[in-house]
Amino acid sequence: MFLNDLYHSLDPIAFQLGPVVVRWYGIAYLAGFVLGGLMAWRIIRRWRLDISADALMNVVVGIALGIIVGGRLGYVVFYGAGYYLEHPLEVLAINQGGMSFHGGLVGAIVGGSIVCRTSRISIPTMIDVGVCVAPIGLFFGRCANFVNGELWGKPTDLPWGVMFETGGAVYRHPSQLYEALLEGVVLFLVLFALSRRVPPRPQGTFLGTFLACYGVFRFLVEFVRVPDKQLGYLLGGVITMGQILSLPLVVLGVAILVWAHARQRPQVGTVEG
Incomplete structure (x- = not known):
């Protein structure tokens, strides 16, 4: 059980300076934003878009704020199961965990779009650039879930099973790493390969691919991942909230791909006000 040994050798706290505790x-999150921003700049230059580094930095900040706010609100709404209605102040307790990818995705699009509009940057193009680098953040985030010993999977006897501290005395699927591989590595490689073509593929191609692939990957991993205990299984005891939220992403992704192919709108940088 080599992953089990790795898990038990890791500490969720990276380092501590007096009262300041820095967790992995x-x-x-920081690594995802920094590396994502650098990769986005490379894509912008490859596509020859008239977007400055300063403008991109502003968009990254808007996306970061949107992810934090949207991710937290998404968790409260979809996974809170009424808990936060009784404890409203704990909505702000982000340090206690609880972030939703689906809420974070909406928040990222809204936050980034607001900045794009004020900077006269093409929103569809920036969304395409953003989703090309989003798997970087997903990869680091899922690895952090593994280090924290959260969002683990069902019991398994496979050689890479892990006995998580909060999961009982059984070896479980390291579903966090499955997601890191699929949502992070595989999805990044797919989008990176698509982004290499110059002139770039039309607007919507990358968003559609991202949504469809993420939805499929997340839906599949949910079969070996234990659902949030406050919700359990839904719709007859077989479907999780994560699967319910992921199916619309697949449908929307395919629809956007069809639209992108039909409209063939070129990627552009700045637009007229």
Whole structure:
């Protein structure tokens, strides 16, 4: 059980300076934003878009704020199961965990779009650039979930099973790493390969691919991942909230791909006000 040994050798706290505690989860978010921003700049240059580095930085900040706010609100709405209605102040307790990808995705699009509109940057193009680098953040985030020993999977006797501290005395699927591989590595490679073509593929191609692939990957991993205990299984005891939220992403992704192919709108940088 080599992954089990690795898990038990890791500490969720990266380092501590007096009263300041820095966790790997926070570092994962920071690494995702920094590396994602750098990769987005490379894509912008490859596509020859008239977007400055300063403008991109502003968009990244808007996306980061949107992810944090949207991710938290998404978790409260979809996974809170009424808990936060009784404890409204804990909505702000982000340090206690609880972030939703689906809420974070909406928040990222809204936050980034607001900045794009004020900077006269093409929103569809920036969304395409953003989703090309989003798997970087997903990869680091899922690895941090593994270090934290959260969002683990069902019991397994496979050689890479892990006995998580909060999961009982059984070896479980490291579903966090399955997601890191599929949502992070595989999805990044697919989008990176698509982004290499110059002139770039039309607007919507990358968003559609991202949504469809993420929805499929997340739906499949949910079969070996234990659902949030406050919700359990839904719709006859076989479907999780994660699967319910992921199916519309697949449908929307395919629809956007069809639209992108039909309209053939070129990727552009700045637009007229």
